[in-house]
Amino acid sequence: MVRVIAINGTERARTVDEHRAEVIELLGTRPTIELPLADCTGLVLAEDVRAGVSLPPFDNSAMDGYAVRSVDVVEAGPERPVELPVTEDIPAGRTDLPALLPGTAHRIMTGAPLPTGADTVVMVERTDGGTETVRVHEAAPPGAHIRRTGEDVAAGSVALAAGTVLGPAQLGLASAVGLDRLTVHEPPRVLVVSTGTELVLPPAELRHGQIYESNSVMLVAALRAMGCRVESLRSVADDVDAFRAAIEPKLADSDLVVTSGGVSAGAYEVVKDALTGAGVRFAKVAMQPGGPQGCGRWNGVPVVTLPGNPVSVLVSFEAFLRPALLSALGHSDVERRRVRARLTETLTSPRGKRQFRRGYYTQREGQVTGVVGPRGGPGSHLLAAFTQANCLIVLPEDVAEAEEGSEVDVLLL
Numbered sequence: 119m120v121r122v123i124a125i126n127g128t129e130r131a132r133t134v135d136e137h138r139a140e141v142i143e144l145l146g147t148r149p150t151i152e153l154p155l156a157d158c159t160g161l162v163l164a165e166d167v168r169a170g171v172s173l174p175p176f177d178n179s180a181m182d183g184y185a186v187r188s189v190d191v192v193e194a195g196p197e198r199p200v201e202l203p204v205t206e207d208i209p210a211g212r213t214d215l216p217a218l219l220p221g222t223a224h225r226i227m228t229g230a231p232l233p234t235g236a237d238t239v240v241m242v243e244r245t246d247g248g249t250e251t252v253r254v255h256e257a258a259p260p261g262a263h264i265r266r267t268g269e270d271v272a273a274g275s276v277a278l279a280a281g282t283v284l285g286p287a288q289l290g291l292a293s294a295v296g297l298d299r300l301t302v303h304e305p306p307r308v309l310v311v312s313t314g315t316e317l318v319l320p321p322a323e324l325r326h327g328q329i330y331e332s333n334s335v336m337l338v339a340a341l342r343a344m345g346c347r348v349e350s351l352r353s354v355a356d357d358v359d360a361f362r363a364a365i366e367p368k369l370a371d372s373d374l375v376v377t378s379g380g381v382s383a384g385a386y387e388v389v390k391d392a393l394t395g396a397g398v399r400f401a402k403v404a405m406q407p408g409g410p411q412g413c414g415r416w417n418g419v420p421v422v423t424l425p426g427n428p429v430s431v432l433v434s435f436e437a438f439l440r441p442a443l444l445s446a447l448g449h450s451d452v453e454r455r456r457v458r459a460r461l462t463e464t465l466t467s468p469r470g471k472r473q474f475r476r477g478y479y480t481q482r483e484g485q486v487t488g489v490v491g492p493r494g495g496p497g498s499h500l501l502a503a504f505t506q507a508n509c510l511i512v513l514p515e516d517v518a519e520a521e522e523g524s525e526v527d528v529l530l531l
Contacts, residue, residue: 162448172268379426407498427498
């Protein structure tokens with residue numbers, strides 16, 4: 119529930135932390151779904167995965183070479199090679215495995231099962247590479263170049279714990295222990311809506327007073343990078359009836375609606391006008407950029423409303439939507455990495471607001487604390503400066519000026 123506290127008859131703006139908590143609570147936790155491995159990239163495992171087989175599932179060779187008994191080559195050396203008959207070839211995948219007899223060798227390939235009777239593998243580089251007989255030029259101790267059953271994962275053990283983020287290695291391990299599907303937190307279906315009669319879609323020609331629409335492009339990219347399934351409605355006009363008519367038919371197929379624009383205090387604030395009293399609550403958040411915010415449920419569907427300026431959209435996504443979605447998708451760590459850095463120039467900030475400035479962070483060799491300098495001014499329309507940034511500089515609500523050389527918090531993007 120949005121809480122806006124009244125002090126002496128005036129409404130206090132919500133804090134960033136209060137609004138973030140509200141959005142996280144609104145999105146809750148996503149239900150689970152079983153998906154093929156190929157569809158699980160970047161998602162979070164909802165249940166422990168136990169290994170159906172050991173890894174490796176059998177003792178096998180770590181090298182191309184010869185499976186032998188260590189006692190048969192104990193005296194081998196460059197000047198006195200030991201010669202053994204090669205009685206079998208064992209490529210990877212061979213299943214009819216004959217036992218190794220004393221005084222013989224089996225030529226063996228990497229990954230091939232170790233024959234009964236062998237206790238070591240001699241690398242082919244330490245032999246003459248013979249196929250009928252082999253000369254071994256170096257002794258091999260017991261266990262050399264052998265991968266033991268279960269030394270990576272034991273059958274029945276937890277191979278992947280619930281809460282694991284599924285990347286290439288994790289998905290490879292799931293397949294290696296015999297799985298082709300995993301239970302994950304289901305990614306949401308998100309409807310992204312950009313509003314504004316002034317918005318035009320590229321490559322149409324602009325008329326005076328019009329601008330190209332970019333907010334939905336940014337939001338769709340950010341949401342898809344998190345694994346969300348996204349549909350967008352671009353440039354919905356500033357008309358309440360048109361806004362409702364465009365979105366209401368799509369609510370049944372959406373788990374979340376994200377809007378940009380139309381939430382401030384002026385006229386033609388279409389999102390605010392359409393959704394006030396319909397379950398979505400609007401408030402000022404004590405931050406710069408991105409003060410006007412809203413969230414709630416419209417016909418039961420979670421809705422998060424963002425301001426219209428492009429930098430405000432991206433900062434609001436970082437401050438509210440990203441952590442809420444990560445939490446909903448089962449991530450245990452929902453915050454950007456935070457470091458301390460020294461400012462390369464003095465910055466000012468409106469007292470009472472948490473300011474997020476685009477910046478470029480550098481970690482200097484041999485120094486514990488990095489340095490950070492702003493990219494562009496504080497204006498919420500300066501999108502090009504964001505493309506040159508790799509972090510957000512955070513100036514707290516009680517700071518009106520941060521001097522050059524002082525330390526500040528930095529969120530690494």
